[in-house]
Amino acid sequence: DQQVKQNSPSLSVQEGRISILNCDYTNSMFDYFLWYKKYPAEGPTFLISISSIKDKNEDGRFTVFLNKSAKHLSLHIVPSQPGDSAVYFCAASGNYGGSQGNLIFGKGTKLSVKP
Amino acid sequence: DAGVIQSPRHEVTEMGQEVTLRCKPISGHDYLFWYRQTMMRGLELLIYFNNNVPIDDSGMPEDRFSAKMPNASFSTLKIQPSEPRDSAVYFCASTMDSFSFNEQFFGPGTRLTVL
Numbered sequence: 001d002q003q004v005k006q007n008s009p010s011l012s013v014q015e016g017r018i019s020i021l022n023c024d025y026t027n028s029m030f031d032y033f034l035w036y037k038k039y040p041a042e043g044p045t046f047l048i049s050i051s052s053i054k055d056k057n058e059d060g061r062f063t064v065f066l067n068k069s070a071k072h073l074s075l076h077i078v079p080s081q082p083g084d085s086a087v088y089f090c091a092a093s094g095n096y097g098g099s100q101g102n103l104i105f106g107k108g109t110k111l112s113v114k115p
Numbered sequence: 116d117a118g119v120i121q122s123p124r125h126e127v128t129e130m131g132q133e134v135t136l137r138c139k140p141i142s143g144h145d146y147l148f149w150y151r152q153t154m155m156r157g158l159e160l161l162i163y164f165n166n167n168v169p170i171d172d173s174g175m176p177e178d179r180f181s182a183k184m185p186n187a188s189f190s191t192l193k194i195q196p197s198e199p200r201d202s203a204v205y206f207c208a209s210t211m212d213s214f215s216f217n218e219q220f221f222g223p224g225t226r227l228t229v230l
Contacts, residue, residue, distance in 0.1 A: 045221065093217050105159075
């Protein structure tokens with residue numbers, strides 16, 4: 001059973017507008033969440049993260065929001081640019097008795113930003 | 116600065132053959148991870164090493180898979196014998212220390228096709 005779910009396989013947005021990518025998780029032990037971006041024929045690259053003690057983290061055009069009660073996080077990209085077109089993976093990990101758990105990835109959302 | 120290096124980038128082999136995938140992590144990184152990406156299961160952790168020692172191999176699918184890290188700058192993932200269901204993209208990733216455990220640097224991947 002998937003612990004990290006990205007229910008939208010794809011998203012198309014006009015350049016300059018906001019892109020919102022969503023992610024849901026089921027494991028209440030997760031306490032750290034990340035977004036990775038992946039271009040074709042390349043490996044994923046780390047984009048932004050958020051700890052469970054926060055509900056928002058911002059880095060330039062990228063903002064991640066965390067709603068722990070709903071077990072939901074989202075990535076906002078404002079304004080969207082054609083170079084943002086990529087697959088975005090949501091990932092989560094937990095701390096289990098002092099040991100850092102492994103990253104659990106969602107299956108990704110392919111974002112297309114049209115000029 | 117060189118990132119994580121993987122070889123080969125593409126591998127096509129026949130069922131029953133031995134396959135060896137190679138990885139050179141970023142210099143100074145203490146952790147090395149092997150992941151597999153498939154359409155069905157997404158991106159999954161197979162095994163990770165800390166200071167060349169295997170820490171968690173619970174993701175290794177079966178005994179046909181083995182991984183080694185003889186030194187800090189080299190790791191291999193071996194499949195013997197290979198089967199068509201092993202066809203996937205295999206990623207190697209590294210990270211510096213336990214504080215940045217989740218913010219991993221990925222290589223470009225090896226696309227494996229087993230006929």
